[in-house]
Amino acid sequence: MPFRRLRDRRRRERVAHDLYTAIIHQSRSPDFYLRLGVPDTLDGRFDLIVIHAFLVMRRLKPVAGELAEEAREVSQALFDLMFDDMDQNLRELGVGDMGVGKRVKQMARAFYGRVAAYEDGLAVAAAPDDLAAALRRNLYGTLETPPVTSDIDAMAAYVRDQDHGLAGQDAAELLNGKVSFGAIGGGRP
Numbered sequence: 001m002p003f004r005r006l007r008d009r010r011r012r013e014r015v016a017h018d019l020y021t022a023i024i025h026q027s028r029s030p031d032f033y034l035r036l037g038v039p040d041t042l043d044g045r046f047d048l049i050v051i052h053a054f055l056v057m058r059r060l061k062p063v064a065g066e067l068a069e070e071a072r073e074v075s076q077a078l079f080d081l082m083f084d085d086m087d088q089n090l091r092e093l094g095v096g097d098m099g100v101g102k103r104v105k106q107m108a109r110a111f112y113g114r115v116a117a118y119e120d121g122l123a124v125a126a127a128p129d130d131l132a133a134a135l136r137r138n139l140y141g142t143l144e145t146p147p148v149t150s151d152i153d154a155m156a157a158y159v160r161d162q163d164h165g166l167a168g169q170d171a172a173e174l175l176n177g178k179v180s181f182g183a184i185g186g187g188r189p
Contacts, residue, residue, distance in 0.1 A: 012070075016077035018177025020085070023052040031184040036158070037151035039142055046107065047114070047139040051159060053082055054115050056179055058122075059166040070175055083108060114138050121156075122163055132156040158184060
């Protein structure tokens, strides 16, 4: 039995790694920065990772039946991996050991705040511009000049499209580490 738990944990970690790799790959697309005006900064990159991780975790949340526990555990493994990666990246950027824990806690609080805002923005009862307002505050919040409204609207449409697309993806495929994100559209020509 202990070997089975170890094997299951390793499998979840592999699946989380595959999902996280897809999240990072999508988040690094130049179209976000060139066509949708996302700031190409540490904050902008963090926010794109958060959006994509949120969308994958949101898709795993309603999984029911025999896959429910596995979905919950994979979601947790994805979260853990994401913040382990953030920790490692901060260390590589030269943040001292004393400051890393504090910064990771700040990032975790930021993650939860953004997740709540994006959940509210995607809720059935949400006002049409709730998601855009959340993106303006978070994803575009560090811009020195006001973001272009069409960029925010295009990003909100992208998030809705990804949410819809992920809802149609097979849960078993996700639990095997396979996720597909759609194209990045809209924004500036």
